[in-house]
Amino acid sequence: MSSTTLRLAVVIASVRDGRFGPVVASWFAEQARRHDGFEVDVIDLAEATVPAELPAVPLMAQPDPTRPAGMVDLTRRLGAADAVVIVTPDINRSFPGSLKNAIDWHFAEWDRKVVGFVGYGGGSGGLYAIGQLREVLSELNAHTVRNYVSFPRYFELFDAEGRLHAPTGPEAAAASMLDQLSWWARAVADARAIAA
8 A cells, every 4th residue: 555545445245136236336436536545446246256155164263264266356355455335235124145245254354444334225225234234344353434325215316327316415425434434544554554
């Protein structure tokens, strides 16, 4: 990492057919690129092969297990990120199983990582998923920032080209979260440099 650029991974959590995640992720990635100091990497979990079955030995006991070839790129990109933003829908008042598998296959990649959230859903706007993800990632020693972006009834908020009808509020929420991500990611990077 340079002194001015942070590597930000934007993870599309849903892999189901007809998903809206790529639209939301594309919008957010553009906000991050406009924010000073981020190099943005959009990671689509639909492009990775993440087995549902975990290794026999817990990942915290072997933080760099042998992974299937279809997951090597995902692991490398998560590990290289200074901060991660997870773009997730609410599915049955939680987050997608595809995301849980991706989280559970990685331990060292989440340790002391700074994480933010962009949620979308019906009335909840992804807040159920975000709340549960905070608990899961805390167990992996990741720091989740307070601010988030939420799109309740997302299907009414975006036009056919993926543009927001009323962008002012979501853009302000994204900028606020990106400010927090930047501050925390720099603090963690500095702490790692001192510990090295």
